[in-house]
Amino acid sequence: MSKMKFVVFLMFIILHGCEQRPQECRDVIDVPREQGYATFRSYPLEKQLDVYLCGMHVEPPQIGLADEIAKQGDSTIPVVLQKLKTSEREIDQEALIYLFQVMSDRGLLRGRKDVIMEIGQVIDNMKISQVKQRSEESLKKIQIANGVKPFTYTQ
Numbered sequence: 001m002s003k004m005k006f007v008v009f010l011m012f013i014i015l016h017g018c019e020q021r022p023q024e025c026r027d028v029i030d031v032p033r034e035q036g037y038a039t040f041r042s043y044p045l046e047k048q049l050d051v052y053l054c055g056m057h058v059e060p061p062q063i064g065l066a067d068e069i070a071k072q073g074d075s076t077i078p079v080v081l082q083k084l085k086t087s088e089r090e091i092d093q094e095a096l097i098y099l100f101q102v103m104s105d106r107g108l109l110r111g112r113k114d115v116i117m118e119i120g121q122v123i124d125n126m127k128i129s130q131v132k133q134r135s136e137e138s139l140k141k142i143q144i145a146n147g148v149k150p151f152t153y154t155q
Helices: 003-019 023-029 033-042 045-055 064-070 074-086 090-105 113-124 129-145
Strands: none
Touching: 023 033, 023 045, 033 064, 045 064, 045 074, 045 090, 064 074, 064 090, 074 090, 074 113, 090 113, 090 129, 113 129
16 A cells, blocks of 8 residues: 555544544534533533543543533442443543542542442453553552552462
8 A cells, every 4th residue: 555545544544533423522522622511511421421431532532521520529429330330341441430530539439438449340350451550540549549548469
């Protein structure tokens, strides 16, 4: 394949990939931030989580959306936890664990050892080493912020 054909092919893949994002995601990410965040806030939590995951897979990742969800308080915890446990993509699980880290930074996981333990169980089942390692780092930050001693295996 010639260099020019490769560039055209690559551009097609990039543009085609952009078109594959759901409309709700484009309505938040492909517009000015204030407008996109206002639209994001109008969505129900389940749709916000879908858009958040979409936004974490673009460059640059839309990490500010995690704070928008965390601002809603601890009532979001069960929905986010359910999404984490049912997500089949480890990269999405990693993004949801990051969301829990943001929630932890806001003090929403104080006294929630149950949630912290369930996050750990999801991480234990991860197969992709880099994703698992980054998720473990996020979990350690959550544990430290909430006074939970990290569990380590002794050999």
